[in-house]
Amino acid sequence: MDLAKYSALFLAESSEHLNACNQLLLEWEREPASPAPVGGLFRAVHTVKGMAATMGYTGVADLAHRLENLLDALRRGRVAAAPEVFQLLFRSVDTLGIMVGDAARGADPAPDPGLSAELDRATGEAAAADPAAAAGVDGTRMRSVEVTLRREAVMRGARALLVVSRVEELGSVSGLRPPAPVLEREDFDGRFAFRVSTGASDSVIEAAVRGAGEVATVRVGEVAPEAEAGGRSRQIRVDLDRLDTLMKQVGELVVARSRLAVLAAESTDPALVEISDRVSRLVGGIQAEVLAARMTPVGEVFERFPRLVRDLARDLGKRIRFDGEGEEIELDRSILDEIGEPLLHLIRNAADHGIEPPEVRAAAGKPEEGRILLTASRDRNSVALRVSDDGRGIDRSAILAKARREGLADAGTEVLSDDLLLRVLARPGFSTAEAVSDVSGRGVGVDVALTRVRALGGTLDVRSELGRGTTFIVRVPLTLAIVRALLARTGAERYAVPLAYVAETVEFDPRAVTAVRDREALVVRDRVVPTVHLRHLVQGGPGQPSPKAPTVILELGDRRAALVVDALAGQQDIVVEPFDAPTGMPSFVGGATILADGAPALILDAAALL
Amino acid sequence: MSNTVLVCDDAIFMRTMISDILTQAGFEVVGEAESGVQAVEKYRQLKPDLVTMDIVMPDMGGIEAVREICKSDPDAKILMCSAMGQQALVVEAIHAGAKDFVVKPFQPSRVLEAVQRVLG
Numbered sequence: 001m002d003l004a005k006y007s008a009l010f011l012a013e014s015s016e017h018l019n020a021c022n023q024l025l026l027e028w029e030r031e032p033a034s035p036a037p038v039g040g041l042f043r044a045v046h047t048v049k050g051m052a053a054t055m056g057y058t059g060v061a062d063l064a065h066r067l068e069n070l071l072d073a074l075r076r077g078r079v080a081a082a083p084e085v086f087q088l089l090f091r092s093v094d095t096l097g098i099m100v101g102d103a104a105r106g107a108d109p110a111p112d113p114g115l116s117a118e119l120d121r122a123t124g125e126a127a128a129a130d131p132a133a134a135a136g137v138d139g140t141r142m143r144s145v146e147v148t149l150r151r152e153a154v155m156r157g158a159r160a161l162l163v164v165s166r167v168e169e170l171g172s173v174s175g176l177r178p179p180a181p182v183l184e185r186e187d188f189d190g191r192f193a194f195r196v197s198t199g200a201s202d203s204v205i206e207a208a209v210r211g212a213g214e215v216a217t218v219r220v221g222e223v224a225p226e227a228e229a230g231g232r233s234r235q236i237r238v239d240l241d242r243l244d245t246l247m248k249q250v251g252e253l254v255v256a257r258s259r260l261a262v263l264a265a266e267s268t269d270p271a272l273v274e275i276s277d278r279v280s281r282l283v284g285g286i287q288a289e290v291l292a293a294r295m296t297p298v299g300e301v302f303e304r305f306p307r308l309v310r311d312l313a314r315d316l317g318k319r320i321r322f323d324g325e326g327e328e329i330e331l332d333r334s335i336l337d338e339i340g341e342p343l344l345h346l347i348r349n350a351a352d353h354g355i356e357p358p359e360v361r362a363a364a365g366k367p368e369e370g371r372i373l374l375t376a377s378r379d380r381n382s383v384a385l386r387v388s389d390d391g392r393g394i395d396r397s398a399i400l401a402k403a404r405r406e407g408l409a410d411a412g413t414e415v416l417s418d419d420l421l422l423r424v425l426a427r428p429g430f431s432t433a434e435a436v437s438d439v440s441g442r443g444v445g446v447d448v449a450l451t452r453v454r455a456l457g458g459t460l461d462v463r464s465e466l467g468r469g470t471t472f473i474v475r476v477p478l479t480l481a482i483v484r485a486l487l488a489r490t491g492a493e494r495y496a497v498p499l500a501y502v503a504e505t506v507e508f509d510p511r512a513v514t515a516v517r518d519r520e521a522l523v524v525r526d527r528v529v530p531t532v533h534l535r536h537l538v539q540g541g542p543g544q545p546s547p548k549a550p551t552v553i554l555e556l557g558d559r560r561a562a563l564v565v566d567a568l569a570g571q572q573d574i575v576v577e578p579f580d581a582p583t584g585m586p587s588f589v590g591g592a593t594i595l596a597d598g599a600p601a602l603i604l605d606a607a608a609l610l
Numbered sequence: 611m612s613n614t615v616l617v618c619d620d621a622i623f624m625r626t627m628i629s630d631i632l633t634q635a636g637f638e639v640v641g642e643a644e645s646g647v648q649a650v651e652k653y654r655q656l657k658p659d660l661v662t663m664d665i666v667m668p669d670m671g672g673i674e675a676v677r678e679i680c681k682s683d684p685d686a687k688i689l690m691c692s693a694m695g696q697q698a699l700v701v702e703a704i705h706a707g708a709k710d711f712v713v714k715p716f717q718p719s720r721v722l723e724a725v726q727r728v729l730g
Contacts, residue, residue, distance in 0.1 A: 154713045155692070158700040162711070165704055184701050213710060213727045 009237065010055050011104035017044040018100065019303050021093045026306045029086050030321075036172050036197050038075040039141070041089075045071060048096065057103040060096065063111040066119040067092045073123045088122055090307075091115065142197050143205060146219040149190040153214035157186035163212040164194060170208055171198025180328050190216075195223055240333065243294055250283075250290050251575030257283045258572055258596030291332065291479050298376045298385070299327030301340045305347055309372055312351040319358050319369040320351055326376035331383055332479035335456055339385065339476060342452040342460075345445035346387040346472045347372060354391030354470050364467065366390070382458070383478060388471040394464040399424055419559075422462045426450040449474070454607050457483075457498065457590070459556060483576060485603070487569035487595070488552060490534045494601045496574050496593055497563070501606035503555035507548040508564050522562045524553060531562045532609055537588060559610045572596055576603065613729060614640045616656055618649040618672065619664040619691065624714075628662050628691070631718045632725070646670025650678045653686070660729060661688045663708070665699050673703045680707030687728045691716075 021044050028037035049064035070089070073079040095115055102109045147163055149156050160183045164173055176183075176194040183192065196205065202220040209218045257280055264276035302324040309322035331339070355361075355370030362368050373388045396416040403424045404413070413420070425446040446460075449472070453460045458476035477483070477500065485496035486505075512523045513531070520531045533545060545564045552563040574593040590605030615637050619625045622644075629639045641656045643649040647669045653661060661679070665672040672690065679686045690703045690711040700711050709728045712721050 154694070155697045155700055155711070158697050158704060158711060161701055161704050184698065186697060211727055211730055213724060 006055065007104045007106075008239070010051055011100060012237070014048050014051060014100045014104075015097070017048050018093055018097045020044050022090075022307045023303060025086065025089055025093065026310060028081065029310075032081040035075075035199060038071060038081075039197055040172070042068065042071040042075055043142075045096075048100070052100070052103065055103070057099075057108050059108050059110045060099045060103050063092065063096055063099060063116065063119075066111075066116050066123070067096065070119050070123040079122065085122060088118055092119060141199075142195055142223045143202065143220055144193065144195050144223040145205060145209065146193040146217075146221075147191070147209055147215060148217040150214045150216045151190065153190070155186070156188070156190050156214075157183045159212065159214050160188075160192050163192075163209050163215065166208045166212045167194075167196050167198075167205060170200040170205060171196050181330075238293075243290070243333065247290055247294065248575075250287050253283050254287060254573050255575060255594055255596055259598070262596055294333045294479070295330035296333050296336050297327055298329050298331055298336065298339075298383070299324070301336055301343065302327050302374060302376075304340075305343070305374060308344070309347065309351055312348065313355075316351060317357060318351070318355055320355050321369050321371045322347075322374070323371065324374045329376040329378055329383055330478075331476065335476050335479065338452060338456055339474070342449035342474060343374065343385060343387065345449045346474070347374065349445040349472075350387055350389035350391065350470065354389035354393075356392050360392075382475045385474040385476070386471055387474075388469060390469040393466040393468050393470055394421065394425075394462075395466060396421065396464075418462055418464070421464065422446070422450070422460065425462065426460075446472075454605070455590075457500075457605075457607075459607065483574060484571060485574045485593075486552065486571055487601070488534060488550070488563070488565040488604075489567040489569050490538060490565055493538065494569055494595065494599070495534065495538075495565075496572075496595075496601050496603045497552060497554070498603065498606060499571065501554050501556055503553045503560065505568065506551050506553060506562075508545050508551045510547055522551070524551075524560075524562060527560065529553065529560045529562045531564060534563055534565045537586070554606045554609060556607055556610050561606075561610045563604075563609060574601075574603070612636050612638045613659040614638050614656065616641045616643065616649070616652055616658040616661045618643040618646075618652075618661060618667065618675070620644045620667045621664075624664065624691070627716065628721070631716070631721050632662075635718075635722050635725075637725070644668075646672060646675035646678075649675040653679050654682070659687065660725060661686065662691055663688050663703075664691050665693075665696055665703065673699060673706050676703055676706040676708050689724055689728050 021041055024037040024040045024044070028034065028041070045064050045068045049061050049068055052058075052060035052064060067089075070079065070085075070092075074081060074085070079085065092115060095112065099109050099111070145167065147160070149159055153159055161180065164176060167173055173194050173196050176192070178188050178192060182188060198205065200208075205220045206218045209215055209220075260276050260279060264273045267273065305324065306322045309320050312318075313320040350372045355372070356364070356366075358368040361370065371390050373386070375386045375388075377384050377386075399421060400413065400416045403416070403420070416424075426449075446462075450460045453474050453476065456476050458474060461473040461475075462470065463473070464470040484499040486499055486502050487494050487496055489495075506524055509522070514521050514523055514528060516528055516530065521528045522531045523529075531551075535545070545566075549564055549566065550568045552565060552568075554561045554563055572595060574595070576591050576593060588605055588608045589602045590608070591603040593601055593603055595601050615632050617625050617628050617632070617639055619628065619642075625642050625644075629642070633639055637660075640658055641652045643652045645667050649661070649663065649667075649672070650670070663672040663676060667675075670678075676688050676690075679688065684707065686707065688708045690700055690708045691714065692700050692703075692711055693714050700708075703711070710724045712724045
């Protein structure tokens with residue numbers, strides 16, 4: 001059998017298990033007395049060992065085996081969960097991760113003899129020291145729970161989650177089917193199932209389930225091992241490249257559909273019009289399905305952060321707890337891949353500049369352990385990701401003073417608004433840290449985060465309260481691939497403005513022109529809106545717009561701008577092409593696309609115009 | 611000794627109805643609140659065995675009140691009172707720490723069942 005074709009799958013699955021190991025280790029370290037995590041760790045490592053052995057990666061299997069021995073000793077209580085043991089476990093999981101990667105790339109690395117010896121020592125020594133404890137108890141097991149709610153129950157989704165939260169008091173719940181978002185939409189028939197890792201007996205689990213109310217039947221039993229692999233779980237793994245290719249082709253299909261619609265509109269042939277409508281609906285359906293298939297829970301990105309924060313805290317000599325919320329919120333894969341880095345910078349910033357050292361916190365009457373909270377929430381067509389810390393907050397007077405010195409703020413500015421604060425923070429090279437640390441010095445974090453988030457068509461906001469903490473809010477669109485855009489024309493060129501940023505279109509009225517701080521502005525519905533002429537932007541030269549020239553009012557948060565164009569050329573679904581801006585490309589260009597008639601067009605970056 | 615209850619709802623009608631149902635079943639309604647802020651305050655004062663909490667109230671909604679109460683007392687026994695079509699809010703309330711919910715229009719038997727479950 002040719003095993004090579006399984007190596008990608010091996011890597012993906014092993015990485016998932018090792019990620020889970022990191023999570024469990026963190027949980028366990030927080031509460032060393034809790035018996036739940038070690039069982040999960042043991043199983044995860046055991047699975048990796050089995051897969052590695054099957055693939056013939058003897059080095060990986062060997063290290064996993066030694067790690068498994070130590071975990072077994074730990075779960076049987078023969079070895080105590082001491083801090084140095086946790087260090088060793090973390091290190092081993094890391095090493096295993098690296099080796100898994102190497103192995104999947106074709107090299108089968110030999111395990112580090114030093115690490116192996118340490119693992120053996122930790123396992124063996126303690127066993128020898130306390131042979132009497134060898135028969136210790138291992139209380140936790142994985143149980144599968146299947147529940148049917150009463151037919152007449154109202155709000156079955158909420159009821160199902162109540163069941164889950166009751167059972168969570170007994171142990172850790174996983175593998176919820178249907179998944180939580182589906183339950184919340186009540187898109188199920190009242191039957192659901194999950195697994196729980198607990199020391200509680202089956203009757204106790206059943207009582208907890210029934211305690212949530214409206215339960216018709218409960219079945220607690222063994223976890224069927226094959227349920228995961230095929231059988232009931234109706235999922236398959238698809239290579240991401242496949243989905244990308246599919247998305248691209250759907251993008252082209254969307255463009256072709258637009259072209260067909262244009263032809264049909266010009267034609268008098270009813271059959272053509274009819275088939276065009278039909279194709280249009282079908283393509284719309286395919287587009288929605290492919291987009292849905294690409295949606296991935298943000299938890300995949302979140303899961304690396306607890307470990308990161310833990311390590312940062314150690315390096316910085318701080319005590320920091322990391323919590324994630326809203327892991328089940330979904331984003332398009334392409335955005336998810338890009339969002340990790342900006343979040344990383346913001347989290348590093350929070351750990352480094354936000355959270356104070358324990359003694360400073362104690363002196364300020366705060367708990368010594370700081371907290372960084374990462375939350376995701378869905379907000380119509382965007383997802384908001386918030387990085388909050390309960391640290392020292394940003395000293396506005398210090399920033400304002402610095403901003404004045406560097407000419408970023410007028411001397412007359414008295415109050416530093418959140419908006420201006422962000423602009424100052426995001427200036428390359430800006431830092432208020434007393435000393436530049438190697439964690440996130442030089443203020444580079446916010447700068448990079450802002451650039452990245454903007455590139456995704458998103459926004460970054462900051463809220464900060466001195467002494468109470470800082471929150472950065474990243475908003476990104478649900479999906480990047482296909483957006484609805486308004487086409488604006490100047491001269492012979494057409495430009496696409498993503499509809500998400502368009503508040504309205506009005507007619508240019510020369511009598512409404514005014515000026516704000518030497519900048520041209522328009523009064524639109526009693527609001528003064530800074531004005532940009534597309535013609536000036538692209539041609540550089542001035543030129544008077546004709547009266548009644550179409551004017552697009554752009555809106556982003558509470559900022560607005562008026563974009564004066566020569567003409568509007570309708571709306572279209574456009575496929576945003578990845579865009580490596582050539583040098584010299586003006587900042588207001590955010591990407592490129594091919595229009596329905598095959599002509600290329602530039603996409604305006606509304607955020608840069610505002 | 612009978613269990614004590616704090617009834618939170620901005621409508622007097624609802625408060626009266628819930629109080630009647632519970633009183634007739636032998637509970638002692640020790641307080642009423644008509645806003646989230648009041649609910650949090652009265653919870654601290656009265657330390658009731660059970661709270662019934664409307665979701666939509668002025669001055670801090672029920673969910674926020676649940677969050678506040680559970681912050682100081684994670685074992686607080688709070689029963690959410692929801693209208694039809696508020697499933698997403700009920701879900702949020704459960705995540706915030708509510709122990710159960712009933713859906714309006716109330717049937718006394720359903721309310722009492724839920725109360726018994728919460729007091730378990």
